[in-house]
Amino acid sequence: MAEKMKEFSFGGGTFSRTSPEKLTSETKIVNVVLTFEEALKLSVAVQACVMWLNEKNRATKEGKAAAFNLAVNFARRRVVITRGMKVNKKAKPKPVKHAA
Numbered sequence: 001m002a003e004k005m006k007e008f009s010f011g012g013g014t015f016s017r018t019s020p021e022k023l024t025s026e027t028k029i030v031n032v033v034l035t036f037e038e039a040l041k042l043s044v045a046v047q048a049c050v051m052w053l054n055e056k057n058r059a060t061k062e063g064k065a066a067a068f069n070l071a072v073n074f075a076r077r078r079v080v081i082t083r084g085m086k087v088n089k090k091a092k093p094k095p096v097k098h099a100a
Contacts, residue, residue: 010081010082011048011080012081013079014076014078016038018032032079052083053066053067066083067084067085068081069081069084
């Protein structure tokens with residue numbers, strides 16, 4: 001059986017809790033709480049990815065498509081920063097209904 005290769009990451013941190021704890025289809029916002037030490041690790045990962053992005057030549061297709069990806073693994077309670085690729089299609093925003 002072929003082993004799956006580990007994806008590259010710039011690093012991340014372990015979060016202590018989320019709010020709400022259980023996600024549903026109605027969940028619109030998730031708060032992720034990290035300790036100071038874990039937040040420092042995440043900060044270093046964010047800076048490393050931003051520096052990688054800054055090295056890209058924005059005049060090329062590859063440079064324009066390079067992006068930052070924040071991955072949240074709820075099972076392992078981890079937040080990880082990886083390389084991402086920008087989606088070319090622009091999503092149309094859904095209209096917001098305001099109470100009158």
